[in-house]
Amino acid sequence: MKLAEIAEKLDLTVFSGENNLDKEVTGGYASDLLSDVMGHAKEGQIWVTLQTHKNTMGVASLKDLSAVVLVKGFAPEADTLKLSEIEGIPVLGSDKEAFELCGELYKLLG
Amino acid sequence: MKADLHIHTVLSPCGDIEMTPVAIVKNALDKGLEIIGITDHNSTRQAPIIKKIAARYGLHVLCGAEITTKEEVHVLAFVDGLDKLEALQGFLDQNLVKVPNDPVFFGYQLVVDEDENVLYQEDDLLIGAISVGIDQVAKFVHSLGGVFIPAHIDKKANSLISQLGFVPSDIEADAFELSCICDVVSFFKSNPHLSGRNFISSSDAHFPGDIGKCCSNLDICDFSFASFVEALRHSAVDDFVKN
Numbered sequence: 001m002k003l004a005e006i007a008e009k010l011d012l013t014v015f016s017g018e019n020n021l022d023k024e025v026t027g028g029y030a031s032d033l034l035s036d037v038m039g040h041a042k043e044g045q046i047w048v049t050l051q052t053h054k055n056t057m058g059v060a061s062l063k064d065l066s067a068v069v070l071v072k073g074f075a076p077e078a079d080t081l082k083l084s085e086i087e088g089i090p091v092l093g094s095d096k097e098a099f100e101l102c103g104e105l106y107k108l109l110g
Numbered sequence: 111m112k113a114d115l116h117i118h119t120v121l122s123p124c125g126d127i128e129m130t131p132v133a134i135v136k137n138a139l140d141k142g143l144e145i146i147g148i149t150d151h152n153s154t155r156q157a158p159i160i161k162k163i164a165a166r167y168g169l170h171v172l173c174g175a176e177i178t179t180k181e182e183v184h185v186l187a188f189v190d191g192l193d194k195l196e197a198l199q200g201f202l203d204q205n206l207v208k209v210p211n212d213p214v215f216f217g218y219q220l221v222v223d224e225d226e227n228v229l230y231q232e233d234d235l236l237i238g239a240i241s242v243g244i245d246q247v248a249k250f251v252h253s254l255g256g257v258f259i260p261a262h263i264d265k266k267a268n269s270l271i272s273q274l275g276f277v278p279s280d281i282e283a284d285a286f287e288l289s290c291i292c293d294v295v296s297f298f299k300s301n302p303h304l305s306g307r308n309f310i311s312s313s314d315a316h317f318p319g320d321i322g323k324c325c326s327n328l329d330i331c332d333f334s335f336a337s338f339v340e341a342l343r344h345s346a347v348d349d350f351v352k353n
Contacts, residue, residue, distance in 0.1 A: 033272060033273060034273060034274045034275030034276075035266075035271060035272045035273070035274075035275050037275065038275045038276075051181060051273075051274075052243070053181055053243060053244065053245075053274055053278075054278065055274040055275050055276065055278055058275065058276065058278075059275045059276075077243065077245075
């Protein structure tokens with residue numbers, strides 16, 4: 001499923017990377033430990049987290065993730081947004097908690 | 111000067127009940143330490159009492175805290191003088207996510223005087239996180255003229271690397287701390303970009319017997335906060351000492 005369709009169906013805020021929403025999402029990964037995401041997330045996945053630090057962009061780029069979704073209404077830090085544009089990895093957001101958002105994502109992608 | 115810059119007290123819930131000011135000073139002297147850092151979780155309140163006792167024995171004390179950032183990264187912060195320490199404490203009080211401590215589960219959080227009397231208990235659980243991100247914590251500590259050191263970055267939990275995946279190249283750290291159990295050779299094999307940065311080794315002691323288990327031999331002749339800051343600029347793994 002395309003990122004744009006997920007963003008629309010789950011009513012996600014698009015913080016950055018509006019021009020990269022035609023990416024294909026292959027699955028999802030949820031974790032707030034960046035070392036864990038580096039070790040276990042797979043290419044094309046959408047990453048659900050509450051971490052807003054700019055290192056999220058480094059990890060997402062390294063693992064070729066399709067996008068990052070911040071939960072609970074968190075907004076990315078300014079330098080995270082800047083890196084998001086450079087790396088071409090959209091940062092999206094939801095007011096929902098991780099459990100709920102992951103459930104909805106799983107239904108959509110499963 | 112042999113410096114162990116990461117020591118917990120009875121104020122940290124995980125700190126042993128024996129980690130009283132008097133016991134910490136005695137053990138530090140027995141281990142031949144000349145500088146100690148008092149770094150309770152998200153609180154500075156035990157440090158000045160220890161500094162006062164230690165001064166009688168010529169043991170230098172750096173007052174600070176081990177702060178848990180929003181990302182749950184542990185970082186050491188030290189400032190110079192009681193006014194700055196008060197400002198650091200105010201920052202922690204304002205930003206700590208407040209949850210009441212359950213002493214039976216987490217351990218007691220006590221402030222103890224030089225005669226081993228309990229002055230008071232800290233009610234808010236200190237091992238939680240503050241609501242401020244790591245870069246902003248670094249900025250705040252530096253705005254006080256203080257020192258900012260990401261703690262035990264080699265560890266698999268609550269370290270800069272475990273929480274944020276890797277060390278951001280622009281992080282404003284005065285040094286990085288490695289734990290006593292760190293295999294330095296393999297650490298630098300995995301993190302080659304960190305060679306040339308400044309490193310200290312400290313015990314993260316929660317029990318009296320662990321004080322000074324490992325430490326750093328800092329290049330300081332005449333101790334002052336300024337000479338400590340200057341020495342950190344040269345601190346390296348060659349200065350690590352194991353006891």
